[in-house]
Amino acid sequence: MSVTGQVAVVIACGPGHEDGIAGILTAIDAQEPAPAERVLVLPSSDVPDGVPGTWTVLTGDWANRAEALNAAWEVTTAQWVTFAETALPQGFMLSTVDASRAAQPDTAVLCPAVEPGEWDYWALRVATGIGSAFTWRRAAVELAGWWPSRCDRSLDHALTLDLTAAGWKAVRYVSPVVAQPPGPVADDAWNLRSAGIVSLHAGRESTFSKWENFLLNAELPARTSLYVVDNSRRPEFTERLRAACSRIAQACDLEHVDLTVNDLTYPSAPDEWYLKRERNLHVARLYSSILPRVREDLVVTLEDDIDPPADAIRRLVERFSCPAATPLAGISAAWDRVEGRNVCGGRADGGWGSAIPWDEVPYEPLDVGCIGGACTVWSNAVVSRMPVTFRWDEQMGWDGLMCTEARARGFTVQIHGDVRCVHHTWGVLRGVG
Numbered sequence: 001m002s003v004t005g006q007v008a009v010v011i012a013c014g015p016g017h018e019d020g021i022a023g024i025l026t027a028i029d030a031q032e033p034a035p036a037e038r039v040l041v042l043p044s045s046d047v048p049d050g051v052p053g054t055w056t057v058l059t060g061d062w063a064n065r066a067e068a069l070n071a072a073w074e075v076t077t078a079q080w081v082t083f084a085e086t087a088l089p090q091g092f093m094l095s096t097v098d099a100s101r102a103a104q105p106d107t108a109v110l111c112p113a114v115e116p117g118e119w120d121y122w123a124l125r126v127a128t129g130i131g132s133a134f135t136w137r138r139a140a141v142e143l144a145g146w147w148p149s150r151c152d153r154s155l156d157h158a159l160t161l162d163l164t165a166a167g168w169k170a171v172r173y174v175s176p177v178v179a180q181p182p183g184p185v186a187d188d189a190w191n192l193r194s195a196g197i198v199s200l201h202a203g204r205e206s207t208f209s210k211w212e213n214f215l216l217n218a219e220l221p222a223r224t225s226l227y228v229v230d231n232s233r234r235p236e237f238t239e240r241l242r243a244a245c246s247r248i249a250q251a252c253d254l255e256h257v258d259l260t261v262n263d264l265t266y267p268s269a270p271d272e273w274y275l276k277r278e279r280n281l282h283v284a285r286l287y288s289s290i291l292p293r294v295r296e297d298l299v300v301t302l303e304d305d306i307d308p309p310a311d312a313i314r315r316l317v318e319r320f321s322c323p324a325a326t327p328l329a330g331i332s333a334a335w336d337r338v339e340g341r342n343v344c345g346g347r348a349d350g351g352w353g354s355a356i357p358w359d360e361v362p363y364e365p366l367d368v369g370c371i372g373g374a375c376t377v378w379s380n381a382v383v384s385r386m387p388v389t390f391r392w393d394e395q396m397g398w399d400g401l402m403c404t405e406a407r408a409r410g411f412t413v414q415i416h417g418d419v420r421c422v423h424h425t426w427g428v429l430r431g432v433g
Helices: 022-029 065-074 092-102 119-127 138-144 154-165 208-217 237-252 277-293 312-321 398-408
Strands: 008-013 039-041 056-059 079-085 109-112 135-137 169-174 197-203 222-231 254-261 300-301 328-334 341-346 356-358 365-368 376-381 412-422
Touching: 008 022, 008 065, 008 092, 022 039, 022 056, 039 065, 039 398, 056 065, 056 398, 065 079, 065 154, 065 412, 079 412, 092 109, 092 135, 092 169, 109 138, 109 154, 109 208, 119 154, 138 154, 138 197, 154 169, 197 208, 197 312, 208 237, 222 237, 222 277, 237 254, 254 277, 300 312, 312 328, 312 376, 328 341, 328 398, 341 412, 398 412
Parallel strands: 008 039, 008 079, 039 056, 109 169, 197 222, 197 300, 222 254, 328 412
Antiparallel strands: 079 135, 109 135, 300 376, 328 376, 341 356, 365 412
16 A cells, blocks of 8 residues: 555656666665655666666557556556656655655645746646656546647646646645756647637538538647537527537547537628627627636637638647747637738737738748637637627727737737638638649
């Protein structure tokens, strides 16, 4: 039976890093207190010379890094387990055992740090890196389903997100910090965060099949849910939408589908002004009815008349794992705003009132002041912390106001000029095809 404060250590040796591993293990053995259990995970069956007999050595033909780490869980029994890839500095075991003994019952993750504290829930979802050599509560990780296989190099971050989403806490404790050399963003880092796709449907038949086909073929994060608001007020359309959601859920292995019928009415007129006050107020009301229910890390707003490329969501989501001076609040694809003259966004110096002509849009992400919500990925750290607002005296829709508030709080807003969509309300987009 495990004893409170017991800490096992797992060293997961990456390919090509076997040299010197025996010395690292011997140094860990010498720390006081010593680990309750010790496991070395190797990427090949060749065990380096000098590995101390105090260590259990695991080798195997694992499909991914998560499988290898989960194998290490199975040969340990301690209440807490530290996973690392390199040497643990002197004093690490003492501070970690003390932290495990002092941990509250709802703490699942212990993070070595210079200063103590608790990771803010949403800060974890904004961060592009959270350190290494974390110590995990066995009971919590078992409930979460062990190490997730959706990404490889960001496993610590992914597991921390899963645990905190389930109600557990991640706590920083004072300890010698394990060095983590910077490296390139992993190709699979876009699977780190969960995403909730939000679509409003007013019963538009002409583009419905395009919307469904996009989602059936889109590259989506491994943990994706779908939230649909049906505002058609037509039972036959509701059934068509329900059947499409079922097909999408099965084809894309969605975690959750939320279909809401909302009978808010708005009598739109043919060819009415795109920025008409009543129209935008109606849209804001619909978004305010659904966004508070979305708890995923990212919110994808996808309008029913936008036609993005299949890789649009992946390429937008990837930007949230790129290190930057300021965190990203939202990034949109590029599409027409009014009759194709300007991109749907405004410069940082003037919001919507400072339009960006198409010939000034680079084929890369561009910092801007405002973006629309037709094909846009938002950080839920921003969306969940402010209600949907509407101030027509500024001629700002809910999305523009969200951008203004986010930028005031130190976030960045971008348009990805290399992710270009067709907006069927306004025609064929510049640079597509």
